[in-house]
Amino acid sequence: MATIVEVARQAGVTASVVSRLLNGDPTLRIRAETRDRVLAVAAALDYTPNHAARALRRARAGTLGLAVHDLHNPVYAEIIAGAEAEARERGSVLLVADVNSLASDDETFRRVVQGGAIDGLMLQRDGDASDKVVARVAGSRVPVVILNERVRSPLSGVAVDDRRAAMLATRHLIALGHRDIAYLQVSGSNSRARDRRAGWQAAMRDAGLDATGRMVVGGVRPETGYRAMTDLLAAHTPPTAVFAGTLLAGVGALTAARDAGVSVPARLSVIGFHDGWFAEHVYPALTVVRLPLRELGRQAVRLLARRIDGAEAEQILVSSPEPELVPRGSTGPAPARRG
Amino acid sequence: MATIVEVARQAGVTASVVSRLLNGDPTLRIRAETRDRVLAVAAALDYTPNHAARALRRARAGTLGLAVHDLHNPVYAEIIAGAEAEARERGSVLLVADVNSLASDDETFRRVVQGGAIDGLMLQRDGDASDKVVARVAGSRVPVVILNERVRSPLSGVAVDDRRAAMLATRHLIALGHRDIAYLQVSGSNSRARDRRAGWQAAMRDAGLDATGRMVVGGVRPETGYRAMTDLLAAHTPPTAVFAGTLLAGVGALTAARDAGVSVPARLSVIGFHDGWFAEHVYPALTVVRLPLRELGRQAVRLLARRIDGAEAEQILVSSPEPELVPRGSTGPAPARRG
């Protein structure tokens, strides 16, 4: 590969000039013909600055870290897609690391975070491993942005309007005539869990309905949603509708209803949180509320970039595009009251 | 952050000693007490070698590139998970880049590939964008490993036994009494497409069945599988079973059957290729053949590491764990012959 010195040599100038020209140094005074000559040589040699050398000199890697939990969760895929696009547009590049490795493998953490391989880190707090990583990274010089959560001040975070979307979902069920609406709660203590629950409760209260006692942990995986739904259906008077706090719990709930012989949506309506391609391929197709996850990914990168440049911690709520109800087959009118 | 010079200073030696000690230089002669002192200081200062400096000096980034098409495809998620684990265990780190950006955005390609940000690249050839990337990267010094495909000699690649798995799937249907078995072909001209088709054909031939005329493009996405299945069902005598060359096409086929009012598995059996969590949550649960995708990801990283170290191009077939039939609800005995 051609180096900057080689370009300089062939253009008859010093490396300094090449560097300043290519980086657009405003203090550089250069004759037009010299500039053209340098640019021509750089193009001819297909000169590309060496990543490592630049990183060393600038004390900046040009790389953003993204800690991932489970790539199989479609919610992640969407956030990552947004982050990748934004990072690319800004000339950065995304480095992925498994959050469990970061938490449990000291060597990995040091290499990635302390060794300066990344300029900043994005991660979703979810479970002990991620909390551990947040704690450790807070003690380093690497700024961190929390994904998909409202956080308090020393931290930076970017979230979507979970509360509003949860209300949207619940109101949809209420509008269909449901009065006994259960909530499959997100596990963990974070704003996602709190806000979605709060949204459900608020919508229930607004409609004069009782929101107590109909809440059960649905988790973030199909299996947990399945179990939760199974338990609910085994109750004396099962709910006629269920709002699943996560997409995968919603899918699991649907499967549970089928296995229990409860027809959806005739006897039970199910609505999920966040959209994914397979929501159209379960049966019946899952009604969901869709949130701007891709945009969340983009904003996270922007915020992280600002923090790397020294800006203060910030909290961002991605409110556009707005949460949207996507009605599909899994929700329908409430069955006639048994009471 | 503490530098190697600072460690050396506090330990009363030169940086050379610290470097050689920490990197296990076998030619280094050092007194036990000096060694302990250096190690103690390094530990006390929590010394971590600077990524960029090391990369610059060694002319090696310590980073492996992974070009991704679509993170929503679960097959990818599994390969990535394997690659990430293996990379981490070897002290490398994974850098993800969207294959379309690499193909279409010149700037991105140069930064990532030519600038030395990665030591090697893994990608799945699938579509024009990826072919373009392969062509361009072949002209650089960066070694590339093709994922999930058997390739010819100048290239390196790692594949699973698509042919065998396809036979396994087809034989399962044959064993259930099906004789009219359609194949939803994978799109593109690659060994995945060829081998799966060949496996289907071989199994059909072995059973004395006709494999011609029952092949239609199913693609790699639910929508394409849906359309293909819809067309098949509209035929004069629809098949009684269908082998979908991809998981998502299988899911789409299932949905198509339902929308066409064809009950599965009573009138139509469907089997998919590769497993994914949602295969258990479609209705009926999708029978599939499972292949060692995670191991494929691991082997890809190993092969790439060898190539980076100068080894010749190689082709690898991941044959363990063996392809496995995972019977679920979408396949059943063939309906009584209409003829």
Added chain:
DNA sequence: GGCAACTGGTAAATCGTTTATCTTGATACC
């Protein structure tokens, strides 16, 4: 006692960029 071999390191040269500070000849100003 002379030479070789070993011990326990040291010195210095990179790697490719960036950037603050100089230099040098020409022009402008008063």
Added chain:
DNA sequence: GGTATCAAGATAAACGATTTACCAGTTGCC
């Protein structure tokens, strides 16, 4: 005519680590 300014670059010092070559004492051997 002396000085200040300016155009157009040149110089050189980092950034932090790795690696090759080398060296001063000390032992060992015959």
